[in-house]
Amino acid sequence: MELTVKKAKLWMEALNEKIQKHKEYLSELDQAIGDGDHGVNMARGFQEVMNKLSDADYATPSDLLKDVAMVLMSKVGGASGPLYGTAFLKMAMATKNKEKLTEEDLTLAVEEAIKGLEQRGKAQLKDKTMLDVWIPVHHYMKQNSPIDWGNLEATAKGAMEATKELLALKGRAAYLKERSVGHIDPGSVSSYYLFQTLAETMKEGDE
Amino acid sequence: MELTVKKAKLWMEALNEKIQKHKEYLSELDQAIGDGDHGVNMARGFQEVMNKLSDADYATPSDLLKDVAMVLMSKVGGASGPLYGTAFLKMAMATKNKEKLTEEDLTLAVEEAIKGLEQRGKAQLKDKTMLDVWIPVHHYMKQNSPIDWGNLEATAKGAMEATKELLALKGRAAYLKERSVGHIDPGSVSSYYLFQTLAETMKEGDE
Amino acid sequence: MKKIINHPERVVTEMLEGLVAAYPNQLKLIDGRAVVTRKNVPVANKVGIISGGGSGHEPAHAGYVGQGMLDAAVAGEVFTSPTPDQILEAIKAVDSGKGVFMVVKNYTGDVMNFDMAAELAEMEGIQVDKVVVNDDVAVEDSTFTTGRRGIAGTILVHKIAGAKAEMGATLADVKAVAEKVVKNVRSMGMAISPCTPPAVGKPSFTLGENEMEIGLGIHGEPGTERKPLATADEIATELTDHIFKDMPLSSGDEVAVMINGLGATPEMELFIVNRKVNQILKEKGIGVYETFVGNFMTSLEMAGCSVTLLKLDDELKDLLAAHANTPAFKK
Amino acid sequence: MKKIINHPERVVTEMLEGLVAAYPNQLKLIDGRAVVTRKNVPVANKVGIISGGGSGHEPAHAGYVGQGMLDAAVAGEVFTSPTPDQILEAIKAVDSGKGVFMVVKNYTGDVMNFDMAAELAEMEGIQVDKVVVNDDVAVEDSTFTTGRRGIAGTILVHKIAGAKAEMGATLADVKAVAEKVVKNVRSMGMAISPCTPPAVGKPSFTLGENEMEIGLGIHGEPGTERKPLATADEIATELTDHIFKDMPLSSGDEVAVMINGLGATPEMELFIVNRKVNQILKEKGIGVYETFVGNFMTSLEMAGCSVTLLKLDDELKDLLAAHANTPAFKK
């Protein structure tokens, strides 16, 4: 199964739906250990992504992902704006000019996104950030060919849930020290949605 | 029965006790249609009155009442400070040099107090102020000789309760317009305590 | 009751100590009297200006003591007018021989206590005069009632009477300009949450999640009307409408605007209200000479605001623009 | 959620419109960008100073735009760092050719967005440098973590860097003095009630009637510790103790003190806290050069306060004393 422009758009639509639907939940998670805006930020950003995509035609998934990146960068703000912006930009750059993305292409794209996230946010595995979802997912993708998208989703979900027990060292949750333990990281949940909707899109087979 | 210096002191002690005990009730009444400080004001003032009286010896009730007036004037503040201060000062002036106050003396004292209150506060009967207790009580005193102190107390109480249905025209309650109806006037309650404790003191017979 | 205090009965004293500790070169406290004066009173050849009232309205009134505004402020207990002896102390401290002018808000208690102090001061040979501020249009003015309350417009009286006195004006001239301000200033307030006087310990009223009080003062009292919570634009419209009804303004008039927070209102909300007030005035062709947005006359931790409009002429404009340097108001 | 607003999603825009309407001769708004600048930017031959961050901290940051402080402020959504394109707009607006200095609070989001903007500006040939303010001692500084947050101490960086720039200093000199402030400023905060971001509609946390949060920031987040509500004196002692542990001060040192309200704290309470902080400093022989009490860096309608101490030398004293004229800070 490959990611076409059409599928990339479906992915973004599904992700947007997910985020709008769980906007309050994401904000609640962020109120517990952050400043309570993650849901609002993501919902605002992806609404703008939808506005952008609805008007546009793209030759490659890369072009589409680049636009997603630019919108997130300029409409989200906070930590998640530049981080997701960077992640999508790196995915776009890693897949430049390709009409369809193979599973290998996607694996490489996620790898580049992680490098971008690490460079921007200076966080590591187990710092209780969205990286705690991205890294295990990438690990799973590298080890499994072809990818079982159901398993990938389960991996993302487990990784997201595992952030609950971590002590935050980066992001706002770090200011709570021990009190950050026992709460799921909001950015890990939005990243889980990202991979969950990607998996669903990929599972749906070629159109 | 006459009001001696000793009895005047007992009166003030009883009044102070009453006020301290009902401090919160008086403030609650004032929160409903005023600024919520009447209990606090009266309690602070009469506590100071007690401090003053405990150190002092007086030749006449008038001397004692004058000290009460001065303390209230300088320790209560708000509307009730100058008003009660004036009332006690006028009572002191009306009974100057008398060793014991007869019922006639007291009636005159209350009459003078009312004149003072009217002059200071520019309120009239039915404006929903403490005058709505003072005036009916004075009326009762003038009409009944000897005074039945039980009836006097009942008159004060009835007058106090009747303020509930009045529309306030003076004092802070006037700002509530129609909303002032249905609440007892706090100053009328403290004035009721004043006459209630006077009646009790007078009823206890000569010592 | 949640407050950052030590003891409900010590709040006024401790607050004034903390204030004077913050501005030791500008202010001093008359011990035991709750009177804050400029450090250098009496100011030679100047009419002394004093104001005051109950506490709980901070920065009013001690925050306005300083060059170009007050010479002294007298603090009563929370929401309780100060007593005549305190006020007398302030009068004596600021009199340079040129007389003392009192800015009094129109509450029965305040008026009585300030008047008694003035009588005592006059017995000591000090010339005293006063203005009674009654800017709140929530309740109609009437000779049968207490009349209107003084609220945030009082600060503009401090500013303008203070500037006039600073220029060396006589007591009569200071009074004349203060009365001109009172004649031309109107306010109206609203709140979405009550306050809790420290010594009482209970909120002054309770409001539902979707209710607001319109037409209330600055003492935690209920207002003239309880209504469903409206938008900022609707609130701004209602408050200014009330003012226009009482003081018609026409195209070409010029005003100063004060959007006053009652203590717990985020400045964000005050600016949103100002946005609409400004639009309304512009639409009517009324010029906005100057705008003041902030907590000027508060009611402890009440959330809400008032809108004040002062109609200006050239004299008032000049006095409003004059130099002032107090903890809470600088020009 | 009770707020005097029109719509949760329009609060930032409408607030800025209301702000600029209040100060039309001093400020202007870059349409659609949520950037407030001085009316006359770029100021010739002056390093441009910009700051910004999420909204909800009013008067920070737009209230500090004006002579002697900022040239522009960039407003994000409530509690959300502005985006690089907004910040770039501010940088371009204030650059006179002498470079632009950014005062950034140390939050992951703020630092990333300002850095990205700086990179974009540099690509357009504008020299940009920055300081990252991290005055909050609630969390220890550590290379493994995000480090400390920037809170109320930021205002003192605005003041001092602003004064330096106003004197014609180079970008490097402005940066040097800003870093000196950061090295010498420490804050610590507490709260007794949470706040409700408009777009979220729910309070950020719940606190019992007798509880307080110690060591929290300015984004409605919980603190490092929940404790029984203490007296004002105990709170002042605890906050200053934390600061002394991080930045030891000795007899003879001189400091500036800021007692900052978080939005819904009556000024009365801030002064009661200042009283004790002042006593504590005096007992230690530490001189208080200047004290600032008020709402400088708020967290919507949170009730609580922070204490900031800035250790001074002669240069910092002079810059602190220099003229400033902004809506929220005048000297």
Ligand SMILES: Nc1ncnc2c1ncn2[C@@H]1O[C@H](COP(=O)(O)OP(=O)(O)O)[C@@H](O)[C@H]1O
């Ligand atoms: N340094 C970082 N590296 C990676 N992810 C981070 C970092 N800091 C924060 N995050 C992620 O961002 C999320 C918070 O995003 P959001 O609430 O939108 O921004 P902000 O923290 O600025 O309010 C966190 O839950 C976390 O997953």
Ligand SMILES: Nc1ncnc2c1ncn2[C@@H]1O[C@H](COP(=O)(O)OP(=O)(O)O)[C@@H](O)[C@H]1O
């Ligand atoms: N003009 C007046 N004449 C007589 N009594 C008055 C007048 N104004 C107020 N009062 C009385 O004073 C009481 C309020 O006293 P208090 O609450 O102590 O003072 P304040 O109103 O200044 O807060 C009212 O309940 C009323 O009985």
Ligand SMILES: [Mg+2]
């Ligand atoms: Mg957040």
Ligand SMILES: [Mg+2]
């Ligand atoms: Mg009262």
Ligand SMILES: [Mg+2]
């Ligand atoms: Mg009162």
Ligand SMILES: [Mg+2]
């Ligand atoms: Mg945020």
